[in-house]
Amino acid sequence: MLLFRCDYAEGAHPDILRALSETNFEQLDGYGSDPYTRRAQEKILKACNCPEGEVYFLVGGTQTNATVIAAMLRDYEGAVAVQTGHIGVHEAGAVEYTGHKVLTIPQHLGKMAASDLEAFLAASDADPNKDHMVWPGLVYISLSTEYGTLYTRSELTELQSIAHKYGLPLFIDGARLGYALASPACDYTLADLKDLCDVFYIGGTKVGALCGEAVVFPKGAPKHFFTTVKQHGALLAKGRLLGIQFDTLFTDNLYGRIAANAIERAQDLIAVLKRKGIPFFLESPTNQQFVILENSRMAQLEKEVGFDIWEPSDADHTVVRFATSWATTPEMIRQLEEIL
Amino acid sequence: MLLFRCDYAEGAHPDILRALSETNFEQLDGYGSDPYTRRAQEKILKACNCPEGEVYFLVGGTQTNATVIAAMLRDYEGAVAVQTGHIGVHEAGAVEYTGHKVLTIPQHLGKMAASDLEAFLAASDADPNKDHMVWPGLVYISLSTEYGTLYTRSELTELQSIAHKYGLPLFIDGARLGYALASPACDYTLADLKDLCDVFYIGGTKVGALCGEAVVFPKGAPKHFFTTVKQHGALLAKGRLLGIQFDTLFTDNLYGRIAANAIERAQDLIAVLKRKGIPFFLESPTNQQFVILENSRMAQLEKEVGFDIWEPSDADHTVVRFATSWATTPEMIRQLEEIL
């Protein structure tokens, strides 16, 4: 079965497995106090051009979102996100479980519009009942979004500027950050993010690691963030597993190079889908592509190819998602073309 | 530096790394719906002799404790544990973070005495103010304990019987379960646990895996436990990482065999320590040994050997812990003897 269902269908980049094997019998301290973790932190801070920042390694995306948001908010605050934001939909209420409301505003192909954010925060601020309501405490966006869409540099600047106007930090869920930055449509780099938001993470799980998300606090982490990570059950005893993976991913820009492969294969995929006359619901600049299939054709295709059913389009058609990844090969695209 | 600081200083058993490499490019579904995870679940249920049970794979110990306890308790309930129980001391309040009190009773070299449990539950039940207090909802013990001690079969039977008398399940934190079961002093097997407690987990992190704890519900899991795992940020997207590791550990009893190595090396270690005339604070039947060092000797030794400082013994002496693991070699013990 040919899987285009998600960007985490394979294991890890072979360099990662090799590094794990080579270091396997070194006796290392736990909980991230090993030299590989330190080296990975240094490399990431260098790549992010923020030597005064701090980096923490957590295991997965939902965990990272809940942990960072809880650490940044006070009890009376909530996180502002668009209606399709991952934290409000597909994380089983992990943020609410920590006591915080997700305050939702409209989405536009997965993106947050500066005007919507401004309108929401202005209305919150002007609401005569605001003392009886959850206070907006943080703005959450995902990059690339759940729809594969991208924010431009000026959009991020504007969102952050509005957030700051109301005293809120901007948090970027970067589970797919690699694929965003590797897109030719992206007009900023990893080194720019320190100025475009207040905290972000570099997703490993979807970009070549077995697991792991690297949270970057450009200006330093919240107090006792290590303890917060432990309290959330997010501290890995064998921190080496995360440290070695990110050390590898940030050696010779492996992270950037394998993300670029996903984007190239996504372009190939777009070409195939167009040649086959399949109409697009959304042609994204990153690694996720949404097309509309006739239901009968979809049923046929499902026998040979794995993809994600997104939502009904009309009675006879369905929106489906194809995702490429760091591991997608030109051969896989060719096979897909044949099947189609 | 020779490390006897903990049982998670090395990476993973080489068979695990090999299995990860061999399956690396197979495209697999996420979140534990891959065939390796299913196979690991089946093998574990077989080894536990409870085909009707359920197995879930989580990432780490603190996370597993908090997730299982929250799933088993109602809001008004707490977990009964001894004062040295891991959940009440070194988990950064992860259980309380989910809203539940840890109700502590005395410890005896890390163990819970049936008489203490009975006394506590009887007093709770008889307390005229009990409606104003946290209700005991679950009994938590660790096996082997934080002191390396073991419960006998009859002790477990008695604890469970008292717990059941008051309507509570018995939960075994098995982060070091392998080392308990591999001890010659242990008078029960993995297959017996289904009758000796109500839920337990088989620790992977400390027994040869990179990460991973296998929770076994002998009579089935709490409703929607999958969602609970997700809500706690404990669901791994690449579930294969856990599935493949436990599939390997439960092939040809690898788990049991490597745990046995730790126990054999611990016996060698005990012999060395005794030959060197070092007094024991606690000679345990498992992989953790506690001795008393003169402070000056301790300072000297620390330059060449890593061990854990446990607690002051008197003004001039300190209790320290040496731990062996699946990866400890006879050569390491020899080196230690030379240094001593």
Place this chain on the structure above:
Amino acid sequence: MLLFRCDYAEGAHPDILRALSETNFEQLDGYGSDPYTRRAQEKILKACNCPEGEVYFLVGGTQTNATVIAAMLRDYEGAVAVQTGHIGVHEAGAVEYTGHKVLTIPQHLGKMAASDLEAFLAASDADPNKDHMVWPGLVYISLSTEYGTLYTRSELTELQSIAHKYGLPLFIDGARLGYALASPACDYTLADLKDLCDVFYIGGTKVGALCGEAVVFPKGAPKHFFTTVKQHGALLAKGRLLGIQFDTLFTDNLYGRIAANAIERAQDLIAVLKRKGIPFFLESPTNQQFVILENSRMAQLEKEVGFDIWEPSDADHTVVRFATSWATTPEMIRQLEEIL
């Protein structure tokens, strides 16, 4: 200043103050184990025609909502409510603070439509990702609603039937239940509610008490609900304060009679507003009326009359709310007419 701002501007019905005074020096047990509390519970169960039910007295509405919802839900569940539902807007995230998401669906003048509920629950149930999402665990509606609107008997029956189809209880926030039942438009009585929902409360704060909400569980309360109330900080030491008030309110149907006064005054108010040619935004069958005022006239009126600014209507007009209560007098309506 003439206040029509809310239905809790005055203290308590004089009969309540009298009863508090008359019983003041009786020495009574605390926490609701006094005879007045028992008598109030019996009277309420009789008025509700459910002798097998249970009644608990809590202090305020937000507290009652959070406590009941937390008691009814498991951790992985959320409460379904309309977007204007009080729990999701003006309770400072009290429900989320207990770890539960409020799942919102559209509102229709404050009401939940059966078709929307059915659509939401059906979609949740059919969602292939439902294991990664908050499970609907309870349906919350307010009666009368935040807009003063009413559900008919058949609407309640349909909502409950849909909720039950998906295994969920229907919870009625009755902070303004008195005003709903006293409306001539209401086609059911207090005694019918036991069949129309699964748990509800009879609001005292807004209907003549100093404080207090009586939660009725027609088929019995969740286990250890007393402890849950205590844990939420909602248990009054001097339970007599609530018991005596509700004992008074349910003597000779005082509750019903004073609620009826609010409805009569609301009808007078409607007549006055119409005579003065003020356009209605929403003429409700209960004690809250919404009209549209020119901004200049509003500014003028605010100097002499207190009312609630609801929301802008257009650039020059605003929707405002006038509320009557058990304490509103014909004289107050006359004064308002003069001012207008």
Place this chain on the structure above:
Amino acid sequence: MLLFRCDYAEGAHPDILRALSETNFEQLDGYGSDPYTRRAQEKILKACNCPEGEVYFLVGGTQTNATVIAAMLRDYEGAVAVQTGHIGVHEAGAVEYTGHKVLTIPQHLGKMAASDLEAFLAASDADPNKDHMVWPGLVYISLSTEYGTLYTRSELTELQSIAHKYGLPLFIDGARLGYALASPACDYTLADLKDLCDVFYIGGTKVGALCGEAVVFPKGAPKHFFTTVKQHGALLAKGRLLGIQFDTLFTDNLYGRIAANAIERAQDLIAVLKRKGIPFFLESPTNQQFVILENSRMAQLEKEVGFDIWEPSDADHTVVRFATSWATTPEMIRQLEEIL
């Protein structure tokens, strides 16, 4: 039946009921924005000699403890209390329900010893695993304590000084503050408390009010504390009920005067008990007295007098508590003497 069971057996001081009646039909704004609440706040700040402070009115003790503690702590912090501290025993886990651990240290007749606090905080600070543990975030004591005992000025000064040395605020649970301050043994006044702790509350429920606790933040409240109160379900819609009560209690020092009555009656009670040859378990300087009764005599006495069974003394004797209050009359003491 003559009740000495607790200090909240009666209703309210008659002046309070009178004030509630006299103001009953005044139309007032809700949620504490009425003039009586403001006046009560001013009077309290004046009595506390901290004009720059802030006062909030909450409804009950457990609620106040949980709300204040949650507002003062960050998620990774816990509250240090003695083992008999109310928050850790008889509040149904309300503090843990908000996610915070209660860190317990030994008690001495209900009091915290400075040396124990220093030892605990020093050990916490020196613990090499402290990043894996709950951070002490606040010191909680009750005044008077659950045993009726008092802290001296120098004891409070020392506790606060140790707390501050480790960066923690000192919080005084003043549910029985009136009875502490009215004791001849007390060497400080209400006006001194602003210097002796960082936040405290003045208990109304046990000292003459129907309900209500006045939290005083001498240097200002935590940010958005109003919203925190609402989120905890602790905000009374008819804030007048609390404002009018405390306005009355702080007019002409009513609070101090009625507390003094309890202390005088407690002295009478001590004299009676001594005359009758009943041995004391603890003769306290406040309104709670603990004596040892033969079980047969206890059974006899229970038929005519209500008191609290504290704990078994030996097989044939029991420690019981007698409490006086603002409402205890000389006549009641005389009756008790007769019965004895």
